[in-house]
Amino acid sequence: MTVDAIEVWRDILFRLRLIWRPVLAVNLACAALGFVLLAPFTGMITSLLIRLSGQSALADLEIARALLSPLGILSLIIVLTVVLTIGILGQASMMYLGVRAKSDRGSTIRSLGFAGSNIRSILAFSLRLVTRLLLIIFPFLAVGLGIAWVLITEYDINYYLNERPPEFWIAAAAIACIALAMCTLLLRKLLAWTATLPLLLFAGVSPADCFGQSERRTQNKLSKILVILAVWAFITLVLGAIPLILVNYLGDWIVPGFIENVNALVVLLGGLAALWASLGFLGASFSAATSALALTEVSKRLGVSLDTVESLATDLSESSPGRIKTIARLLIILSVGVVVAAISGAWFINNIKLSDNITIAAHRGASGTAPENTLAAVNQAIEDRADWIEIDVQETADGEVVVIHDSDFMKLAGIDLKVWDGAFEEIRNIDVGSWFDPRFDDQRVPTLAEVLKASRGKARVLIELKYYGHAQQLEQRVIDIVEATEMTPNVAIMSLEYSGILKIRALRPDWTVGLLSATAIGDLTQFDTDFLAASKGMVTPNFVRGAHDAGKEVFVWTINDPISLFRMLVYGVDGVITDEPEMIRRTMTALSTLSTTQQLLVFSSIFFRNEIPERIYRDNSP
Numbered sequence: 001m002t003v004d005a006i007e008v009w010r011d012i013l014f015r016l017r018l019i020w021r022p023v024l025a026v027n028l029a030c031a032a033l034g035f036v037l038l039a040p041f042t043g044m045i046t047s048l049l050i051r052l053s054g055q056s057a058l059a060d061l062e063i064a065r066a067l068l069s070p071l072g073i074l075s076l077i078i079v080l081t082v083v084l085t086i087g088i089l090g091q092a093s094m095m096y097l098g099v100r101a102k103s104d105r106g107s108t109i110r111s112l113g114f115a116g117s118n119i120r121s122i123l124a125f126s127l128r129l130v131t132r133l134l135l136i137i138f139p140f141l142a143v144g145l146g147i148a149w150v151l152i153t154e155y156d157i158n159y160y161l162n163e164r165p166p167e168f169w170i171a172a173a174a175i176a177c178i179a180l181a182m183c184t185l186l187l188r189k190l191l192a193w194t195a196t197l198p199l200l201l202f203a204g205v206s207p208a209d210c211f212g213q214s215e216r217r218t219q220n221k222l223s224k225i226l227v228i229l230a231v232w233a234f235i236t237l238v239l240g241a242i243p244l245i246l247v248n249y250l251g252d253w254i255v256p257g258f259i260e261n262v263n264a265l266v267v268l269l270g271g272l273a274a275l276w277a278s279l280g281f282l283g284a285s286f287s288a289a290t291s292a293l294a295l296t297e298v299s300k301r302l303g304v305s306l307d308t309v310e311s312l313a314t315d316l317s318e319s320s321p322g323r324i325k326t327i328a329r330l331l332i333i334l335s336v337g338v339v340v341a342a343i344s345g346a347w348f349i350n351n352i353k354l355s356d357n358i359t360i361a362a363h364r365g366a367s368g369t370a371p372e373n374t375l376a377a378v379n380q381a382i383e384d385r386a387d388w389i390e391i392d393v394q395e396t397a398d399g400e401v402v403v404i405h406d407s408d409f410m411k412l413a414g415i416d417l418k419v420w421d422g423a424f425e426e427i428r429n430i431d432v433g434s435w436f437d438p439r440f441d442d443q444r445v446p447t448l449a450e451v452l453k454a455s456r457g458k459a460r461v462l463i464e465l466k467y468y469g470h471a472q473q474l475e476q477r478v479i480d481i482v483e484a485t486e487m488t489p490n491v492a493i494m495s496l497e498y499s500g501i502l503k504i505r506a507l508r509p510d511w512t513v514g515l516l517s518a519t520a521i522g523d524l525t526q527f528d529t530d531f532l533a534a535s536k537g538m539v540t541p542n543f544v545r546g547a548h549d550a551g552k553e554v555f556v557w558t559i560n561d562p563i564s565l566f567r568m569l570v571y572g573v574d575g576v577i578t579d580e581p582e583m584i585r586r587t588m589t590a591l592s593t594l595s596t597t598q599q600l601l602v603f604s605s606i607f608f609r610n611e612i613p614e615r616i617y618r619d620n621s622p
């Protein structure tokens with residue numbers, strides 16, 4: 001670390017020692033402001049996008065289409081501007097505290113008033129900063145997407161992700177170089193804009209001019225600024241990791257000693273949750289304050305005058321709390337802590353009702369132990385006592401409905417043939433099992449009819465309609481095959497494309513249908529479906545509760561380890577889609593034998609410990 005950096009950080013820590021109390025208050029106020037304003041505002045923008053789309057919600061590719069539209073880009077700019085404005089209000093308050101630390105050690109009210117008096121300038125500054133950043137990012141993003149389009153769109157994306165041919169590595173290397181160039185340019189620009197906010201707040205420079213003035217002042221000094229801010233980034237990362245490490249350690253050390261005392265364990269777990277939240281808040285406050293102080297200290301060394309802030313101070317005064325008031329405040333804080341611990345503990349105990357009545361759907365058959373979407377995988381799933389067999393269907397060139405996930409055979413067999421371009425007899429000759437294990441070299445692409453016949457009387461079948469822009473009469477053909485095999489009561493249909501689900505609904509209103517989604521904005525429960533099949537990253541207790549309130553079941557994919565299963569059970573999902581149906585069934589059987597105390601320990605392990613590493617699967621897409 002250079003001498004300048006050491007001096008800067010000595011001044012930062014000295015000032016922070018003087019103003020740490022108002023810093024906590026300001027950070028709390030800004031967090032509350034963000035909670036009060038940001039969520040409703042973002043919700044309004046999201047609702048507008050959804051309403052203009054003509055649907056009740058947007059999922060997966062529809063989200064990308066909406067965000068890339070002119071209105072979507074404008075909405076993104078507005079939301080980012082509001083988010084940045086709230087953050088800068090906090091930074092402005094803390095900068096004020098830092099500048100006046102030696103004179104009056106700061107005042108929470110005055111600092112917030114100072115920030116509020118500059119709200120119009122801050123809003124204009126935020127809009128300009130967001131626009132400048134997006135103008136830098138978009139060209140690099142466009143070039144990266146262009147490279148991906150040229151190099152890795154000839155075959156199904158799962159082939160490139162799993163086989164990683166030379167084109168994949170060329171594209172990855174090119175995109176990595178582009179990303180590196182973009183990050184380098186962004187870093188250089190952000191360092192050059194170090195003095196923008198102090199110039200805006202303390203020197204009276206307009207939002208339009210502060211960027212140019214900052215670039216002139218920081219010229220030939222970027223390396224020194226980088227060292228100072230790198231120290232801040234390192235400290236922030238360390239402080240962010242400490243709460244998680246500490247709580248995990250305490251949980252591992254203390255919890256086993258109280259396992260037979262449920263009441264004490266509930267309070268203990270609630271206390272750990274409160275400790276986690278408190279340490280996180282302190283770390284966030286330290287990070288925000290030191291970043292603000294670093295910017296002001298650097299700006300002073302760049303010649304930005306901060307003396308004008310003295311004239312902005314009001315005559316408000318705050319009396320120092322007496323001894324009695326201090327003790328009273330401490331008692332209040334301790335009382336609140338006890339209440340928080342009790343509430344957190346009650347939340348724990350009320351959420352350990354692990355249902356053992358959950359539906360197990362085998363993802364593309366038992367694809368963890370047999371090649372996906374083959375009769376071998378279907379039969380293995382039946383042997384593993386799966387309730388449902390989940391499969392993917394498409395049409396061949398001559399109209400046969402076959403069971404396959406990808407748009408081509410590159411991943412499964414290294415053959416450049418699109419499903420919709422191949423006749424059934426040609427496709428039937430392709431070995432789709434050897435890639436998994438040589439003993440499956442006899443496996444071929446099955447028809448939907450073959451899978452339904454193999455499952456009849458043994459398991460129900462969850463059919464996903466795959467759309468790659470070449471469907472002919474997929475919905476009607478699936479209906480005809482299901483009815484011909486007399487499997488109607490034991491079949492459900494789902495798809496990523498809601499339009500396909502609507503076609504099934506129109507043709508067979510009484511069939512069970514669901515929407516499959518990896519990401520979504522808006523209320524998915526407004527769709528005309530019987531269930532939602534969501535990725536595990538989407539599923540939360542509120543998501544499940546909302547779906548159940550709307551009369552819809554929730555399936556989650558892809559669950560392949562006990563910890564993820566426990567979490568989904570706690571959330572209350574109705575079913576899991578898994579590559580390992582035997583493991584899920586075995587785990588569910590074991591769970592049914594646990595006592596309440598043991599289930600509480602299971603839940604605490606989920607909350608406080610990292611998930612166990614999942615087995616790496618060849619394809620984790622739905």
